[in-house]
Amino acid sequence: xxxxxxxxxxxxxxxxxxxxxxxxxxxxxxxxxxxxxxxxxxxxxxxxxxxxxxxxxxxxxxxxxxxxxxxxxxxxxxxxxxxxxxxxxxxxxxxxxxxxxxxxxxxxxxxxxxxxxxxxxxxxxxxxxxxxxxxxxxxxxxxxxxxxxxxxxxxxxxxxxxxxxxxxxxxxxxxxxxxxxxxxxxxxxxxxxxxxxxxxxxxxxxxxxxxxxxxxxxxxxxxxxxxxxxxxxxxxxxxxxxxxxxxxxxxxxxxxxxxxxxxxxxxxxxxxxxxxxxxxxxxxxxxxxxxxxxxxxxxxxxxxxxxxxxxxxxxxxxxxxxxxxxxxxxxxxxxxxxxxxxxxxxxxxxxxxxxxxxxxxxxxxxxxxxxxxxxx
Numbered sequence: 001x002x003x004x005x006x007x008x009x010x011x012x013x014x015x016x017x018x019x020x021x022x023x024x025x026x027x028x029x030x031x032x033x034x035x036x037x038x039x040x041x042x043x044x045x046x047x048x049x050x051x052x053x054x055x056x057x058x059x060x061x062x063x064x065x066x067x068x069x070x071x072x073x074x075x076x077x078x079x080x081x082x083x084x085x086x087x088x089x090x091x092x093x094x095x096x097x098x099x100x101x102x103x104x105x106x107x108x109x110x111x112x113x114x115x116x117x118x119x120x121x122x123x124x125x126x127x128x129x130x131x132x133x134x135x136x137x138x139x140x141x142x143x144x145x146x147x148x149x150x151x152x153x154x155x156x157x158x159x160x161x162x163x164x165x166x167x168x169x170x171x172x173x174x175x176x177x178x179x180x181x182x183x184x185x186x187x188x189x190x191x192x193x194x195x196x197x198x199x200x201x202x203x204x205x206x207x208x209x210x211x212x213x214x215x216x217x218x219x220x221x222x223x224x225x226x227x228x229x230x231x232x233x234x235x236x237x238x239x240x241x242x243x244x245x246x247x248x249x250x251x252x253x254x255x256x257x258x259x260x261x262x263x264x265x266x267x268x269x270x271x272x273x274x275x276x277x278x279x280x281x282x283x284x285x286x287x288x289x290x291x292x293x294x295x296x297x298x299x300x301x302x303x304x305x306x307x308x309x310x311x312x313x314x315x316x317x318x319x320x321x322x323x324x325x326x327x328x329x330x331x332x333x334x335x336x337x338x339x340x341x342x343x344x345x346x347x348x349x350x351x352x353x354x355x356x357x358x359x360x361x362x363x364x365x366x367x368x369x370x371x372x373x374x375x376x
Contacts, residue, residue: 006021024076028080033317048093056152060149061086063082063145095297111243127147136177191316201295233286257288299310302368
């Protein structure tokens with residue numbers, strides 16, 4: 001959508017249009033993390049299926065209202081705030097409910113759920129591009145709203161909580177629900193710091209690979225193909241990481257994946273100067289880069305236990321919201337350096353964050369169990 005608005009005169013006369021449009025996604029992403037306690041509160045007050053349907057309505061309404069936007073700030077309120085609130089509730093439901101159903105195969109279950117994000121990144125641009133071209137942004141948003149509602153209603157129909165009593169309204173205890181005492185636990189804070197590093201770096205290649213491809217002299221179509229290939233491999237990699245985690249250990253697999261991701265940035269992306277090498281980087285990073293997102297609930301569960309899992313997950317998402325500014329920080333570093341080698345700071349920043357995250361995870365594992373070779 002940003003690319004379409006930049007190329008057309010939907011918001012004619014808006015200064016720094018490209019910069020202003022970036023805040024639409026930023027607002028949405030911040031709210032997804034920051035409003036996790038809202039999802040927890042709603043699940044305590046209402047039946048889970050009702051909460052899910054409410055979230056679907058908010059997401060669909062946000063996209064529908066965005067179709068009537070005539071100024072950028074309208075997108076902030078619709079695509080950013082309304083859609084962001086709905087997405088936050090959906091995200092919390094997925095992270096909190098799914099782990100309760102699985103023990104032995106929890107990793108692969110979370111991998112399948114998490115892969116949906118990347119499948120969306122692969123499929124939706126192929127739907128949106130022709131809609132924007134033939135019908136315009138307004139109708140693209142309206143059709144996306146309809147797709148969101150249809151898929152969401154289907155999810156509501158087949159959704160079921162772990163226990164029947166869990167779907168009934170519970171006695172509200174705000175003190176127990178928002179138990180921020182978990183933030184005093186050193187292992188929990190270490191996991192939060194690890195996630196901030198990994199998530200701050202994760203989106204950088206996806207933000208800047210198309211621009212880097214153009215910088216190398218490749219066509220915009222080649223840049224789009226490189227990005228789509230990375231998104232597709234990310235979906236596959238998340239499922240595989242979940243499968244392997246059940247056998248190798250959830251913390252272990254994130255450490256391995258993070259080291260490979262960091263090295264791929266420092267070794268492959270740094271020297272990628274052709275379509276083939278850039279495609280190789282996109283595929284490798286796409287496959288290994290998202291494992292930590294897939295396994296977030298199970299690692300959080302290791303630090304909180306079942307009793308404080310819901311509250312701990314909310315606190316975790318609120319604390320790690322700072323990671324959403326990773327691409328902005330990397331962009332500020334790139335702009336301040338004024339290097340003769342454009343994009344190098346993005347490569348180094350991403351690689352360093354992944355390797356630093358892997359190092360913190362090793363410390364985290366040792367804090368859980370002194371044996372470094374144990375399956376965790």
